[in-house]
Amino acid sequence: MSEKALRLIPDFDLTARNTLALAAQSRLGYVLEDTAQLPALVAEAGRLGLPLRILGGGSNVVLSRNYEGITAIIATRGRSVLAETRDHVLIGAAAGETWTEFVAWTVRNGFGGLENLAGIPGTVGAAPVQNIGAYGAEIADVFHNLTAFDRETGEIIIFSADECAFAYRDSIFKHRPGRYVVLTLRLALPRPWQPNLRFAGLSELASLPDLTPAMVMDRVVAIRASKLPDWRVTPNAGSFFQNPIVSVQEADAVSALVPEAPRFVQADGRIKLSAGWLIEQSGLKGFALGKAGTSERHALVVVNRGGAAAEDIGAIAAHIKARVFERFGVQLHEEPVFC
Ligand SMILES: Cc1cc2nc3c(=O)[nH]c(=O)nc-3n(C[C@H](O)[C@H](O)[C@H](O)COP(=O)(O)OP(=O)(O)OC[C@H]3O[C@@H](n4cnc5c(N)ncnc54)[C@H](O)[C@@H]3O)c2cc1C
Structure with a gap:
């Protein structure tokens, strides 16, 4: 052709x-x-x-x-309710659908389950690639399966949740970069709706009568707007580094330096640290390096201060990683893909 x-x-x-x-x-x-x-x-x-x-x-x-x-x-489009059972609503969407619009559509239709993931930019097809997550939820929680095109074999394949190998901001697709193109995604939203209000800022909603997914979504969107710079005004890629998951010994070394260091015990006993906190404690919140910088509102957000290109972002990322390693001995890893 x-x-x-x-x-x-x-x-x-x-x-x-x-x-x-x-x-x-x-x-x-x-x-x-x-x-x-x-x-x-x-x-x-x-x-x-x-x-x-x-x-x-x-x-x-x-x-x-x-x-x-x-x-x-x-840029493929399309979303629909595929099946409704007593326990689940099965919904599907094409990869090119905008994630925020898709979430809003489910909520408008009265289906709960995605409201904690409201306001995350990007497309439906990219959501499983890094197992998007926020406010105590991640896409793996409601994932049913997805259809992808295998560029090596030319086949269309269906991936189950197990085959996607979801983990914290991770999936098989990150380990086979470029091989699979996600075409459609199917999610199973549980019935009856169980609000997930574990995250700080959402827990006070528990006392509200007649709580709906729309109310949780609105709160999530409001919290996000209060914490994160709007990328349309201050260009950014959201959290620039993953929260490092380290051994107990490494976490203890951080706590020895700053006893109030936030730490979250994982199912496997390792400790998740806060990348934003580590960067802020390294004196890099609101820091500028040439055309790039970190947000004054959130140290974890790297911003384009005007006219930046990839090399400017690479330079500030390297600087942040070096400073955090010097101060805390913790290695940060970038979340966005350099491509
Ligand atoms: C302000 C802001 C806030 C954010 N907040 C969050 C958050 O709370 N939680 C979170 O998890 N992420 C967050 N992110 C990151 C981002 O929104 C998500 O990772 C999102 O899923 C990326 O979607 P995208 O369509 O923009 O992907 P792109 O940036 O276009 O691509 C990302 C990667 O996915 C691959 N990819 C894209 N589409 C497909 C496809 N159809 N098939 C196969 N591979 C594909 C690309 O090749 C690339 O490697 C945030 C980003 C911003 C800017």
Whole structure:
């Protein structure tokens, strides 16, 4: 199939297609609205000898300034209620649906289960890639299965939750980068609805009469707005580092330096530390390095201060990691994908 038939866009500008607003171009681009075009796109990339990069909303990536390949934006649409049983509502959505709109749609239809994940930017298809999570919930909690295109074999595969190997901000898809393109996602929302109010800021809702998923969603969105800078105003990629999960000995070493260091015991006995706290304690909240910086509101959020490109973000990330390691001996790992 020719470039014309697929309407590949030359010098595809991605500056407005990533929430860090990094100056970024791709040699060719494609907006994929129909998954049936995917095999032809993969074949075309092979014919041209170019790599093919998949993007959704660009909210968890640090895009290189010039990508010598094809960037495909997943823009497929569609969402529906697939089945309703006594115990569950099974819902499905295409990968290109906007996650926040999808969550709002479920809540509008009276289905609870996704309200704690409201307000997370990006697409439905990327949500299982890093097992998105917030406010005591993660997508793995309600995951049913997903359909993906295997770029190596050309097959369409259904992945169960076990096959996705979900963990904290992790899944099989992060370990096979680029191999699978998520096409559709199915979630099983439990009935009756059980609100998840464990997280600070939500627990006081427990006393409200007639609590609904919409009320929880509104609270989650309000808390997020009060804590995180709006990426449309201050471009960012959300939490820039994962919360490190360390051994008890490593956590004790941090507590020996600062006794009130937050620590959360995990099911396997290891300790989750707060990356934002470690960065703030290293004196880097509201810190600037060239065109990049950390948010004055939240040390964990790296921001584009104006005109930044990937190298500026890489430089500040390296600086933060070095300072936190020097102070606490803890190694941070970036959450967004550099690509
Ligand atoms: C302000 C802000 C707040 C955020 N808050 C949270 C939060 O609370 N919790 C959280 O978990 N995350 C959070 N994030 C991160 C981000 O929103 C999520 O990771 C989101 O799922 C990324 O979706 P996307 O469509 O933008 O993915 P992209 O950034 O476009 O892509 C991310 C990765 O997924 C791959 N990918 C994208 N689509 C597909 C597909 N269909 N098939 C296969 N691979 C694909 C890409 O190749 C890339 O490797 C936040 C980000 C921002 C900017």
